[in-house]
Amino acid sequence: MKKLLERIKEIDEILVGDEIFEEIHIIKEENEKLICEINNGYKTNEERLKFLEKITGKEIDKSVVISLPFQTDFGKHITFGKNIFINKEAMFTDLGGITIEDNVLLGPRVSLITVNHIIDPIKRRGLTTGEIFIKRNAWIGAGVTILAGVTIGENSIVAANSTVTKDVPDNVIVAGTPAKIIKKLKI
Structure with missing residues (x-):
């Protein structure tokens, strides 16, 4: 997957x-089966992480906690650190x-949307x-959308229902659509 x-x-x-394009859609279809399985019925966090390892093709640290349902359209291009919490x-x-x-909270x-369609109507x-x-220790609030190409800085907070269209520096709080800095954190 790294080569892709x-x-x-x-x-x-x-x-x-x-x-x-065709290669991507074959992998996407295989991922859909795993997503249906992970979200079908109750699973312990340990079972969820085993599914995430199948979905991503990578080892997931046992400190990661994920609440279901969880969705991903492709799955293979996700990398998790440690002590992450992903809500429903x-x-x-x-x-x-x-x-x-x-130490990221979602x-x-x-x-998290890394794909966009081309503006030209023909394409x-x-x-x-x-x-x-x-980055480390960021907190992404409920209902936030982060668009392609964005980096969220270390310790930064994205307020609920914000849409992030540009990079967020370290140690700030951003809010709104598009998200703008509303406060600098004293760290």
Whole structure:
């Protein structure tokens, strides 16, 4: 999967009919089966983490806690640190890559969206991507949407129902749509 992510990062657009477009959709279909299984019935956190390891293809630290339901459309481009909490109904659109460092809190209904469609109407079914990077000790509030290519700074807080369209520096609180700095944290 690492090679696929590297190839995606090297191109500006993924167009319908491209070989890589077809490859992505095969993996996406395989992931959908695992997502149905993880969200079907009660599972202990240990069982959830085993499913996350199948979904991501990576070892997940036992300190990660995830509440169900959890959604991801691709699954293979997610990297988790340690001591992360993910609340219910999180949606990870991870084709462009999502990295979550240690001690991060994600509120309910958080959406991390690393994919966008192309503006040109002729190419609109095609995709562009941008990695989301959430640094150590960040807190992402309920209902937040973080868009492609955004980094959330260390210790920073994104207030509930905000939409983050630009990088957030370390040690601040942002709020609104689009999210703007409303306070600097004294750390």
